[in-house]
Each structure stands twice: as C-alpha cells, then as structure tokens.
Amino acid sequence: MREEESMIQQLKEWLREGDFAKVRKELEPLRSADIADCMLEMEPKEVLLVFSILPKELSAEVFSHFSASEKKHLVEAFTDEETLDLLLHMQMDDRVDLLEELPANLVNRLLSLTEPSLRQEINMYLGYDEESAGGVMTSEFVAIRKDLTITEALETFRTSSYARVSSNELFVTDECWTLEGVVSLKTLLLSPTEAKVAEVMDGHYVSTTTSTDQEAVAKLFMKYDLRAMPVTDNDQRLVGVITVDDVMDVVVQEQTEDMQKMAAMTPSELPYLEQNIWSLSKHRIGWLMILMVTxxxxxxxxxxxxxxxxxxxxxxxxxxxxxxxxxxxxxxxxxxxxxxxxxxxxxxxxxxxxxxxxxxxxxxxxxxxxxxxxxxxxxxxxxxxxxxxxxxxxxxxxxxxxxxxxxxxxxxxxxxxxxxxxxxxxxxxxxxxxxxxxxxxxxxxxxx
The missing domain is CATH 1.10.357.20 (SLC41 divalent cation transporters, integral membrane domain)
Incomplete structure (x- = not known):
C-alpha cells in the first residue's frame, strides 16, 4: 500500500513538472485495472492528462474500469477528438455499456461523432434488452469458414483485426454465417495443414440466442465451464460472442440485485457512495411501508x-x-x-x-x-x-x-x-x- 501511495505521489510530481515520458514509462507496464486505481487517487485535471499521455488502446481499456458517474464526468471533459479516439479504440461491448450508462444528451453527442456504419452497429446493440445475451455480447470475434484449410484458417486469424481480443475458441460458419461448430487455436496448430476446418472442428457446441436472459447465460457458462459462447439470431446466424469477463460482470450484478431484494429494497445499479439520500430512501421506503402495514x-x-x-x-x-x-x-x-x-x-x-x-x-x-x-x-x-x-x-x-x-x-x-x-x-x-x-x-x- 505504501509503495502504491509513493508511486502515485511520484506520478503527480512528474505531471506537475511536465515530464510526461516518465509517467507513460511508469504506467504502460501495469495492468489497465491497476492504472485505473492509480488515477482514482488523482485530481480531475491530472486524470485527463494521463489519458492524453497513454496509448489510445490502453486508455480505452483503463476507461472501461471507471464507474458510470466517473465515465460521465470524463466524457463531459473530453474534446470531441479525444472522445472519438476513445470510442474507436474501445471494444464493442464496452462502447455499448458506456452509452447505456450515459444520459441521452451525451449519447447523442457521441453517436454524432461516429461514422454511419459504426453508428448503425451501435444502435443495433442498443436495441437489445440490456439484460439479454444480445445486450452483453460483443461483435469483435474471429470466425472462420468450415471449407478453409488449416493454413488458410490460421492466416485468417492472423490477419483479423480482432485477433488480439479474440478468445482461444474460434467459431466456424458456412458462407452464410450459419454457425457450424467451434475449434480451438491449439487444435488448428496441431492439425495437418492441408486438412479442412470442417474435419477438425467440434460440432457439439453450446450457444445461445440474442434474446436469452443474461442470468441463464451465466448458468450455461458455469455448467459447461466455458470461456466464450457464440450468440446467434433466430436463423442460427452468428452475430456475436460472450466472453467469460462479461459473464463475471453479470454474476456480480445478479448477486447484488438478489441481496438488495432479499433486504426488501428496490435494486439500484449505482454504487452506494454515488447515491444521494433521496435516491437511497426511494429504493427503501416502498417495502418498508408495505412491511409496516402488514x-x-x-x-x-x-x-x-x-x-x-x-x-x-x-x-x-x-x-x-x-x-x-x-x-x-x-x-x-x-x-x-x-x-x-x-x-x-x-x-x-x-x-x-x-x-x-x-x-x-x-x-x-x-x-x-x-x-x-x-x-x-x-x-x-x-x-x-x-x-x-x-x-x-x-x-x-x-x-x-x-x-x-x-x-x-x-x-x-x-x-x-x-x-x-x-x-x-x-x-x-x-x-x-x-x-x-x-x-x-x-x-x-x-x-x-
């Protein structure tokens, strides 16, 4: 703890001196969650400076660890150019989560900055129920066709812009994006290069549809010990993927809601310290009145x-x-x-x-x-x-x-x-x- 406090003080000193290279060198090796923890101990002006210093992709990862209210304050302080850079480097599920947490005026501002194609994709995700599989899935995944050879499949993975964020499981489709199976990178690497993907893929896979409740999705992850799950539309076409980190967020959210309900309170997604007394009272008074009468x-x-x-x-x-x-x-x-x-x-x-x-x-x-x-x-x-x-x-x-x-x-x-x-x-x-x-x-x- 003392080492962390000492590092934060050192970072603040470098920021005051304008030595941004040292700040970047100190923070880049850290995990994004640890960087976010450090930034939470800084003043708002210092936080904005750190965001401008860090690489764009790392900034987007760090930003995803902030609470809804903190994200709102940051977006309000960012310039349009900074906001657009942030959006472009965020994963799709993080973009959607951000837009669902922000007020309408900020959502409209962010959407107006994006290209029409990206805006259309974001609006499609926003159209899904927030607590459904469609609401928590991401479109950033690598899919390969079943008629490719192993060599072609590996080349498809290497050249994909989503290879960095993809899980170990790759999803296999036909030419119409109908889900056919799943294959791991390990299987591809160990298979004969001239073999077809259809020969080595696993046709017995676990999938879900966009309308499935997120709690049911979490149960499937636990039951089958999954790291990623494909999401299809009603025609069995692959439209997204849910990863285990998304499911962990769902589990925490569902557990929190259950605890609040069992304590006779209306669930709230905001952290305790970010709610004022009126909000806290509103979530409690209803059941208190009912229980008092009964x-x-x-x-x-x-x-x-x-x-x-x-x-x-x-x-x-x-x-x-x-x-x-x-x-x-x-x-x-x-x-x-x-x-x-x-x-x-x-x-x-x-x-x-x-x-x-x-x-x-x-x-x-x-x-x-x-x-x-x-x-x-x-x-x-x-x-x-x-x-x-x-x-x-x-x-x-x-x-x-x-x-x-x-x-x-x-x-x-x-x-x-x-x-x-x-x-x-x-x-x-x-x-x-x-x-x-x-x-x-x-x-x-x-x-x-």
Missing part, C-alpha cells in the same frame, strides 16, 4: 388474545424470542434455497425433496432450541412449568413451520415466474411472525 397483522393477533395475556402475563416475556427465532430460521432456509435455485442446483421437480428435508431439519433444530430454552428457564426464569411447556412446543412448531416455508416459498415463486429473492425476503418475516403468534397463543389457550 405488521399490523401481528398486532391484531396479540390484541385478540388479550384475555390470555392478562391471565398469564409471563407469556408476553417470550414473544420477542419466539418471533426472532422463527424469522431467523425461515431466513436461513430461504437464503440457502434462493442461492441453490440461482445456481441451478434446485428446480421445481425437487419440491417434495426440499419439503421433506426442511421438515426434518426444522424438527431437529426446534428440539435442540427447545432443550436449550428449557435449561435457560430452569436456571434464570421463574416462569410456571405450564408456560415453559407452551413456549417449548411453540418453538418446535414455529421452527419447523419457518424452515418449511423458507424452503418451499422460493421454489414456488420461481415456478410462477416471480423473483424468489424479491418474494421471499420481505414475506418470510411477516408471515412467520404472524404464524408464530397464532401457534403460541393457540397452544396457550388450549393448555393454560
């Missing part, structure tokens, strides 16, 4: 059993513990099942397996908690024996119910097309609290 159900249950509470005041002491235990038990199961569904490990066909497993887990956990609670009551509480029995039976019943509900609710939500994270997180606590009180007071009325 919480009146628990209040209604308590008021309807006032006569039971008035006769045995000791019952009130255990209400918070019982509600918290039920909520925590349900949250454990729902979190585990939501993650399992996201990873494709659990499907609707596993409904009864999950039900039976959570039923037994809930019973085991409930009995252990009841035993621990019995020891606690005997040691530090003077509650009547009848109350202790009611509380312990309620704990077992509540934990079993919470575990089962937390296990099956995500599966049912996913089956009907609802987001399990959105439906499960906010609902578990409210439903479990209400049911825990009903179980508790019903047993109290029956036994006391």
């Amino acid at each position: 919480a009146t159900i628990t209040g209604g249950i308590i008021s309807s059993y006032e006569d039971v509470l008035s006769q045995t005041v000791a019952l009130a002491i255990f209400i918070p513990m019982l509600m918290d235990t039920g909520g925590n038990a349900g949250a454990q199961s729902s979190t585990l099942l939501i993650r399992s569904i996201a990873l494709g490990q659990v499907e609707f066909k596993d409904f009864f397996k999950v039900l039976w497993k959570e039923l037994r887990v809930g019973l085991l956990c409930g009995l252990v908690l009841a035993l621990l609670n019995t020891i606690r009551i005997l040691m530090i509480s003077d509650a009547p024996l009848a109350v202790a029995i009611v509380v312990n039976i309620s704990i077992v019943a509540t934990v079993v119910f919470s575990k089962v509900l937390g296990g099956i609710l995500p599966i049912l939500s996913d089956k009907v097309g609802l987001d399990p994270a959105m439906m499960t997180g906010p609902l578990i606590t409210t439903v479990v609290d209400a049911c825990a009180l009903l179980i508790y007071f019903a047993l109290a009325s029956l036994l006391l």
